[in-house]
Amino acid sequence: xxxWHIGVRSIGRNRRRTFVTTAAMAFGGAxxxxxxxLVSGFMDTLERNALLMETGDLQVHAPGYRRDPDLxxxxxxxxxxVAELESIGLKAAPRLYGFGLAAAGASSAGVQIRxxxxxxxxxxxxxxxxxxxxxxxxxxxxxxxxxxxxLAKTLHVAVGDEVVVVSQASDGATANELYTVRxxxxxxxxxxxxxxxxxxxxxxxxxxxxxxGAHEIAAIRIDRGVDxxxxxxxxxxxxxxxxxxxxxxxxxxxxxxxxTTYAGQSFMLxxxxxxxxxxxxxxxxxxxxxxxxxxxxxxALGVPPWGVAQVVFFEVMTQGLIAMSLAIAAGYGVSKYFExxxxxxxxxxxxxxxxxxxxxxxxxxxxxxAGVLVPAVSLLLVVLLAAIYxxxxxxxxxxxxxxxxx
Amino acid sequence: MRRxxxxxxxxxxxxxxxxxxxxxxxxxxxIQAYLNEIDDMWRGTSSKASITMHVKTAHYxxxxxxxxxxxxxxKSLIRIMKPLKEKGTxxxxxxxxxxxxxxxxxxxxxxxxxxxxxxxxxxxxxxDDLVKESRLLDDYRAHKAAERTVEGRHVIxxxxxxxxDAAVVWGKIVTSFDTDRRVPLRHTYYDEDGAVVRTMTFxxxxxxxxxxxxxxxxxxxxxxxxEFTEIIYxxxxxxxxxxxxxxxxGRLKRR
Numbered sequence: 001x002x003x004w005h006i007g008v009r010s011i012g013r014n015r016r017r018t019f020v021t022t023a024a025m026a027f028g029g030a031x032x033x034x035x036x037x038l039v040s041g042f043m044d045t046l047e048r049n050a051l052l053m054e055t056g057d058l059q060v061h062a063p064g065y066r067r068d069p070d071l072x073x074x075x076x077x078x079x080x081x082v083a084e085l086e087s088i089g090l091k092a093a094p095r096l097y098g099f100g101l102a103a104a105g106a107s108s109a110g111v112q113i114r115x116x117x118x119x120x121x122x123x124x125x126x127x128x129x130x131x132x133x134x135x136x137x138x139x140x141x142x143x144x145x146x147x148x149x150x151l152a153k154t155l156h157v158a159v160g161d162e163v164v165v166v167s168q169a170s171d172g173a174t175a176n177e178l179y180t181v182r183x184x185x186x187x188x189x190x191x192x193x194x195x196x197x198x199x200x201x202x203x204x205x206x207x208x209x210x211x212x213g214a215h216e217i218a219a220i221r222i223d224r225g226v227d228x229x230x231x232x233x234x235x236x237x238x239x240x241x242x243x244x245x246x247x248x249x250x251x252x253x254x255x256x257x258x259x260t261t262y263a264g265q266s267f268m269l270x271x272x273x274x275x276x277x278x279x280x281x282x283x284x285x286x287x288x289x290x291x292x293x294x295x296x297x298x299x300a301l302g303v304p305p306w307g308v309a310q311v312v313f314f315e316v317m318t319q320g321l322i323a324m325s326l327a328i329a330a331g332y333g334v335s336k337y338f339e340x341x342x343x344x345x346x347x348x349x350x351x352x353x354x355x356x357x358x359x360x361x362x363x364x365x366x367x368x369x370a371g372v373l374v375p376a377v378s379l380l381l382v383v384l385l386a387a388i389y390x391x392x393x394x395x396x397x398x399x400x401x402x403x404x405x406x
Numbered sequence: 407m408r409r410x411x412x413x414x415x416x417x418x419x420x421x422x423x424x425x426x427x428x429x430x431x432x433x434x435x436x437i438q439a440y441l442n443e444i445d446d447m448w449r450g451t452s453s454k455a456s457i458t459m460h461v462k463t464a465h466y467x468x469x470x471x472x473x474x475x476x477x478x479x480x481k482s483l484i485r486i487m488k489p490l491k492e493k494g495t496x497x498x499x500x501x502x503x504x505x506x507x508x509x510x511x512x513x514x515x516x517x518x519x520x521x522x523x524x525x526x527x528x529x530x531x532x533x534d535d536l537v538k539e540s541r542l543l544d545d546y547r548a549h550k551a552a553e554r555t556v557e558g559r560h561v562i563x564x565x566x567x568x569x570x571d572a573a574v575v576w577g578k579i580v581t582s583f584d585t586d587r588r589v590p591l592r593h594t595y596y597d598e599d600g601a602v603v604r605t606m607t608f609x610x611x612x613x614x615x616x617x618x619x620x621x622x623x624x625x626x627x628x629x630x631x632x633e634f635t636e637i638i639y640x641x642x643x644x645x646x647x648x649x650x651x652x653x654x655x656g657r658l659k660r661r
Contacts, residue, residue, distance in 0.1 A: 072464075072465055099524075101515065101517065101518060101521050103513065103515040103516075106516070108515055108516055108517070108518045109518060110518055110521060164508070164511045164513045164515065166506065166508065166515055168524070168525055168528050170465065170466070171465075171466050171468070172461060172463065172465070172466040172468045172527075172528030173468070173489075173491055173492060173528060174492055174495055174506075174508070174527065174528070176508040176510055176511050176513075177510075177511065178511045178513070
């Protein structure tokens, strides 16, 4: 009789135990699949809001600008730098920054005036698709501006309203101009929401008397699969004399948090599967002890130790395979549901932002092949590992000892 | 437990009150008099002035002409006459608020608290300097730090340290005062770490309204010793009759 035949048949010996053990395995697996897809979804949101809305993959500044930003620390020939960056598989956009006071009616607020090259910015960030009311900037209408969400609220303005901005131009004179609100952005992050005042490049240059240069060049990988470190190195080489950093260096806290979350995911996997392994170990060990006579007889009849161990392995593996299939079915199903519908966490999370990055209280999962397969395959491996000890126990049994149990 | 800690707090509060009250009144009368003289040097109960401001920074140099009116310590108004580009721009200080009237956009804006440390008209003065033109003795505790003789005149250094509840940005100010001529010579402003932030020197002493007054002030930031803002009073008169309505928002654009 084949070992697998005996193994599979043994599953039916104690149906209740088999059911409980398999269910525990399947439940653990399904939870881990769901958790993995949830983390993926969470990271996607973070990355989208932090990088694709504002930071980009890497940024170039004039030396010293990041430490102490002022109107005069500009990159002298931004067009050449943009061309250099685009020659190594990046899309780049120059930006201009100034500070000022925006006022409408009796309300006023400090703003960061952001001059953007609309056509280039469109290729680097997704701000243009994140306009909640009205429309994104149009380079042919420099008298119209787009505001951050909270800023519009502070100033009590909506699309079509007038807003005046006051600042100090590079020649020391008082700069002031009247603009019309063209659009209001959705929530992006604390800084942009509160102080984001987007104007066209032409409007910025005229207002603050900055005829040339740029304060920042943001770039993004065209192919997101390309290694960030390698691209950064190439960019640093091509922007000599300037300050070039990737987002991991620009936002170390965010990078650290993303790393910790992935590490936390592995940790969760280990803890959950350790519990599953203990259930499996216990159940299999019990099953081996119950059938100690059977194994004794097998050995007495000349079955080699490996043959006896195989019986135990096949028994566990069959349960593991069933559990894995159930876990994939349940985990995938649940994750897929929340990928579309989202989970409303607004009652559990206090704010709508995290480390300054806007956060939607509705969490979406993101189902990926790795997100499903890694927890599922790990489950099977863990279950098989847990069967080693009971298997060995059954294999090394001495026939005389086993018979003694009669 | 909670009650006893609260009692302890109250005891501490009463003790510190008891200690600080006499300290607050401890400024010798002569120092109080000197500080009051400094406060009244350019304003009095009401004043009217014609001013030239010369600003030099690493990036630009500009000269402006302006007219200024003040009444009490609460109200003042400065109107830019030159350059042409900014002619008609008005800064109105009323209590703790600063308003700017911008003729180009025909708007009056109240400066938010976030703008207070920003430069006023591109100079080395901050908007906060305008608001904080209140009486030194209101915000600071004063004591004599040193005295010496300069060019045969008796000069004392008065150290001003902010009172606990005073909303001021300086760690301390040291004022050099010529007690013979009764004029200030120099203010040195320190940050909270005790480093010099800027120095204001007074010169061009002339007698206006029976009193010797410095008609030129020059402010130099410690970090950029090449830069400065110089204010010269071309004319200064006191005791003019100015109505309160002169300082109202509605009047800003009509002038």
